[in-house]
Amino acid sequence: MSTARTSARRATGRARTIDAALLERWPLPDPRGCGSKEERGRVLVIGGSVQVPGAAMLAGIAALRAGAGKLQVATAAPAALSLAIALPEAKVMGLPADRDGEIRLLGRAGAHAAAHARAVLLGPGMDPGIETRRVVTAAVTAAQCTVVLDAGALDLRALRAARGRRGDASLVLTPHAGEMAALLDTDEAAVRADPAGIARNCAQSWKVVVALKGAVTHIAAPDGRMWINTAGSVALGTSGSGDVLAGLIAGLVARGASPEQAAVWGVHLHAKAGARLSRRMGLVGFLAREISAEVPGLMP
Template sequence: MKAALRGAATGDPRRVDAALLKGWPLPDPRASTSKEDRGRVLVIGGSVQIPGAAMLAGIAALRAGAGKLQVATARNAALPMAIALPEGKVMGLPSDASGNIRTLGQEGAEAVRHASAVLVGPGMDSSEATRRVVASVLAAASSTVVLDAGALDLAALRGESRRRSSATLVLTPHAGEMAALLDTDEDAIAADAARIARECAQVWGIVLALKGPTTHIAAPDGRMWINTAGSVGLGTSGSGDVLAGLIAGLAARGATPEQAAVWGVHLHAKAGARLSRRLGLVGFLAREISGEVPGLMP
């Protein structure tokens, strides 16, 4: 019954609406007896210049219901973040002279191995060092890995396809990032977003959430969902970090990668719509989005 509600493997995209979500419920938290049962999420990201991106993502993961949070960030940003984020364990990773994460290190790799879901990229630059971090994560992970922002890298995806990891990848690019992945321009992505999302998900063997006013979520088996709800106010600094954190948090709870992406996009959109009604069409902050999420989950 649930498969029918979600659409055929190569059929038309399914709109994300109440009927679809009712037939595809998230894992019931009442079945858990402790925070361990709702999973451990690890966020790898941030830098001395942009420490808040990883923190936004980590808080969103907890708001999505993950039981435990770890954040791995640039060493010089770790102590301030630990003070600002008492709900999580914060570890400092080796960083370069500019304050960017340089390598995952042994402690980071161990954290990846024990995580129920891993998010990499918020607040990180697209660089050779970031590629090394992504490669190290994929070598150690056996759970869902969400790649966002600076971690969206085609070379890493090609290496992953050769390695045949047991990790499942979820990518969350906006049109500009997708254009960079495909070496094209944003207009080309916007003009054919549905086909591009579906084909890339199938060719790369990933779940892809191509963000925009209409967000296309595609699975590697050809299934696809579209979300048109939301608010123009979600186009604000840090909003994408929150979405990536929601997806990782839902995956840590036990949602499948495609379910985590669909529900994460839906909850993010509905939270933005709520804030727009209460505060105004634009002007609310990314840090306010995840606070709306617990009241939107069944």
């Protein structure tokens, strides 16, 4: 038995397995009650760079596929025009970039957008570093809503600084084992040895929702509740797949789901979409851009 499956079996007694029965008891907000796209919520994705502009696009499309009503994307200025052309459903704004094409400042326009969004996603396509930390701190501070931190935005210093300014405002973290190891200044082996315990401890001590990704994904809430997803597909381990998952979670938050519900449903939908594609296309080889299109048909 794999290490991941063994961990899942040990965690079952302390966590709820994500299955049809659980989701039926925890339905997503009914979109039929929304009279307009504004009522389904606005998502702001802050991410991408000159070298990786597609990460923000993958996340943004996923947010719309999850049912968000409006999409804004803030990315490095040199990549903004090409992204706007590739993603006509979104309002795209260019943020100041450094010589390497990375976002270096949120700026007034970015802060204004964060303050008026219903969900903010930070980090897809961004590298960790001082400038990213500055952008993350500014965006989390400006936002009046749930913020999803992914990829380059998973920075412990930024998390602590922003938490000090925001109090108990909701944050969702979506690290894989390597990113969680970096957050804890440990190695991946330590994270893989006890993903359930680490996810729960971090969620409680940092007062965030944690979705610790892997062959088995562990989702932990600040109050100690935990859910596990064992329905993942090996084919989901492909470039850009994590950007899609983060976008799904942000889109569900924009629709009115709580942070922990959005994480649970987002992980479930992501896994089921991968399973569908694997049955149709093969065990490996489908692209991250193809995952989101499966999602609308999987939602009740």
